[in-house]
Amino acid sequence: MIMMTTTYPSLTRQINHWMMAAKRLSTLDHLASPYAWQGVDHNLGLTLRSTLQRSVDDVVRTGSQLEVLLNANTPNTSLRVIQDGLQRLRSKYLKAEETIHFYTIAINSRTTPGVAALLRACDILCVKSMQRLLDPLGKQSPIVLTYIEKGAGASILKAGLRLWDGNVSPVAAIKITQHNLFRPTAIIHETGHQVAHITGWNDELATAFRTRLDRHSPLVREAFSGWASEIAADAFAFVNTGFAAVAALHDVVSGSAAAVFAYHPHDPHPISYLRVLMNIEMCKQFYGTGPWDELESMFTETYAIDTVNSASTGLIRMCVEALPDVVALLLKGPFVCFGNRSLSKVIDPEKVSPRALEKLEYVAGPALYTSHAWISNECLRLLALNGYKIGKGDEDLPGLYKQQEDWMTKLGFAVELN
Numbered sequence: 286m287i288m289m290t291t292t293y294p295s296l297t298r299q300i301n302h303w304m305m306a307a308k309r310l311s312t313l314d315h316l317a318s319p320y321a322w323q324g325v326d327h328n329l330g331l332t333l334r335s336t337l338q339r340s341v342d343d344v345v346r347t348g349s350q351l352e353v354l355l356n357a358n359t360p361n362t363s364l365r366v367i368q369d370g371l372q373r374l375r376s377k378y379l380k381a382e383e384t385i386h387f388y389t390i391a392i393n394s395r396t397t398p399g400v401a402a403l404l405r406a407c408d409i410l411c412v413k414s415m416q417r418l419l420d421p422l423g424k425q426s427p428i429v430l431t432y433i434e435k436g437a438g439a440s441i442l443k444a445g446l447r448l449w450d451g452n453v454s455p456v457a458a459i460k461i462t463q464h465n466l467f468r469p470t471a472i473i474h475e476t477g478h479q480v481a482h483i484t485g486w487n488d489e490l491a492t493a494f495r496t497r498l499d500r501h502s503p504l505v506r507e508a509f510s511g512w513a514s515e516i517a518a519d520a521f522a523f524v525n526t527g528f529a530a531v532a533a534l535h536d537v538v539s540g541s542a543a544a545v546f547a548y549h550p551h552d553p554h555p556i557s558y559l560r561v562l563m564n565i566e567m568c569k570q571f572y573g574t575g576p577w578d579e580l581e582s583m584f585t586e587t588y589a590i591d592t593v594n595s596a597s598t599g600l601i602r603m604c605v606e607a608l609p610d611v612v613a614l615l616l617k618g619p620f621v622c623f624g625n626r627s628l629s630k631v632i633d634p635e636k637v638s639p640r641a642l643e644k645l646e647y648v649a650g651p652a653l654y655t656s657h658a659w660i661s662n663e664c665l666r667l668l669a670l671n672g673y674k675i676g677k678g679d680e681d682l683p684g685l686y687k688q689q690e691d692w693m694t695k696l697g698f699a700v701e702l703n
Contacts, residue, residue, distance in 0.1 A: 529672020
């Protein structure tokens with residue numbers, strides 16, 4: 286650091302403060318433990334360290350330039366110029382700190398060897414789901430960092446977006462909730478957001494809902510168009526994991542009746558009542574009858590729309606009538622972003638149908654849950670299979686959760702670590 290002799294000691298002190306803070310940030314092992322760093326994939330660790338170091342370097346570079354300017358003490362160096370530079374330095378530091386703390390807190394969620402292995406398994410599941418859609422389109426799947434947080438639902442900070450510090454996010458950071466760690470179909474919903482962003486499907490789907498649902502009222506078309514991004518992510522989760530995603534979504538959004546029927550203008554999430562029925566409709570159109578029928582009966586009985594006095598019920602009734610057409614367009618309609626194919630042609634949901642999953646389990650036998658070759662190659666269908674059984678709710682549920690934990694742990698421990 287330059288030793289400054291200046292007539293502005295207050296400015297000198299403040300510049301020095303932010304510079305020292307930035308240099309402390311650069312010691313990343315002080316923010317996330319060395320063990321936590323060891324719990325991430327080798328390439329992921331290198332990518333993150335490089336990105337976070339660049340963020341710190343931007344702050345230090347800004348501070349060094351300001352030090353030189355202050356130390357020069359030329360006639361053109363006014364107090365206002367230095368003060369403006371100090372505010373930029375402060376702002377840049379705080380934005381870098383926000384970025385670095387987000388990622389280091391995420392990394393620190395890998396607190397033990399077992400948890401780290403489970404999260405590495407989630408990383409793999411996420412990447413494989415994206416590759417199924419993006420590889421045929423000649424597009425690169427981003428690296429994924431999953432992390433555990435509290436709450437009811439998952440979320441994503443997409444790769445390719447601008448971070449707080451102005452740099453581009455190098456990885457897709459996906460939050461998985463603590464309660465869903467052994468039933469993590471929600472992370473595939475989040476990778477659906479990522480692939481829709483990469484392919485441009487959100488905009489194309491929104492336009493399709495607005496223009497191709499011509500049998501339904503403009504109010505219905507506009508409603509589904511506004512929900513296109515979340516509907517796209519639900520569809521992606523369905524084609525990858527089938528009924529497992531449907532049952533898990535039901536369990537997350539089934540709160541109070543007020544919440545299930547609530548309509549919030551400009552919220553990208555569909556009304557929960559419609560969302561559950563739309564996901565069940567996906568199962569009906571591809572799989573015929575099954576446990577989703579019982580789920581629908583229970584859901585509509587629990588949340589009986591005829592007994593609800595809500596401003597949203599009129600819209601809900603019109604949208605329910607449109608659900609078969611919505612799902613047919615969503616999963617069977619061609620889209621330019623998919624090479625003029627439908628989503629179900631790129632990723633065939635039949636591969637995670639109950640019949641296909643039962644055949645997988647029969648052919649592989651006990652090795653399906655113990656052999657690394659089976660686990661690695663079929664991890665997405667294993668997620669679908671366990672989730673299907675849990676969704677039915679008529680088997681040994683604690684045993685199924687333990688089985689999920691065991692094969693995910695095996696998958697995670699096979700990853701090359703830092």
